[in-house]
Amino acid sequence: MKRWIMHVDMDAFFASVEQRDHPEWRGKPVIVGGKAKRGVVATASYEARAFGVRSAMPSAKAHELCPDGVFVAPRMDVYKRESAKIHEIMLHYAPAIEPISLDEAFMDISGLRNHYPSVDAVGRAIKEEIREKTGLIASAGIAPNKFLAKMASDMGKPDGLFIIPYGKEIEILAPLPIRKLWGVGHVTEKKFIEMGIETIGDLQKTPTNVLKSILGNQAGMFKKLSLGIDNRPIESRRVAKSIGDESTYETDMTDENEINRQIALHSDVVAQRLRKQKLAGRTISLKIRFASFRTVTRSITLEVGTDLQEDIYEAAMKLKEKIYFTEGVRLIGITASNLCPPVETIDLFSDKREKQSRAERVMDKIQDLFGKNALRRAIWLEEEKRKNQSDEKEK
């Protein structure tokens, strides 16, 4: 199986969070950082970057370049919470991720490749879920390794999705300035330039023994990177503890059939995600948030872990019985936790369960081959209809 690594990096992260939370600042130059003139800029919205404002620039300089900018103090607690949400979403797609800062993380999507028509589609799905659940834009890069994936996420910015396919590594790297190479700081950049190596392409052509005299034992590593070779594994700093799916609805839901249908849909998404990651959940939780923001979560632990929609739905419906519905529902969420490998020994199950298990796996296969719409539960068709109707209403 070919290795595919994805790197996610949020666009103008702190500034985008501020613009999301203050609609009046959208489209304006927003500068997040020390508000005091002696502070430094943490980041600037793309509108502010047009004036030359950059991260780590003294705030006084930013005031000079962009006197009409909106200068705001950072709200680290909010950025941390958003960061955790983004990591959680990435963990819907991979059993482990490697966060490298609040707004950046690597994930290995090799296994997912078989569940989507292309690697682009994997990237689009993850970007879309981040946008939907946080209102923020992520740029992503997908490539055969970490170095190239990080490079790629930068190449498409903003709102980027850039793929470096196998075989194109050398060609894509060649024209880039040498400082873009991972691990090249000011000092090393100077050494390279003194040797006449200005682009990664120049380095590709320089024999390693020539490099050794100047760079010592780092020569081999830089040479490999210039050719797009990087075997570092994903160092999973976060492992999925749960897999969940939730939606907030535009209008509060009161119809019981509709609520049940939403529970069925979320159960389907959670079951599919579990199967993609070859995991099963033993504990199923149902979260309901009412119009008044009262939020109730109920959980149940099953005898054996499951990755089937029917089981999750059944558990969630039992949980629903324990909740008093006295007002409209604004959010429904289903989570599977207590994750374990799925039980393969079918003879543990009744005939009925064996059939369900086969049916859901066949459905996954057909979707892998022909796309999500090739074969879906009937409830999804009704859901499309509902969404279209509410779109119509908006118009």
Ligand code: TTP
């Ligand atoms: P970056 O990913 O480097 O920058 P960004 O997300 O603002 O913009 P983009 O990725 O679209 O180029 O950094 C992420 C956050 O980290 C950034 O929003 C603010 C913070 N940060 C600092 O506080 N100081 C810094 O010097 C840098 C570079 C970032």
Ligand code: MG
């Ligand atoms: Mg960023």
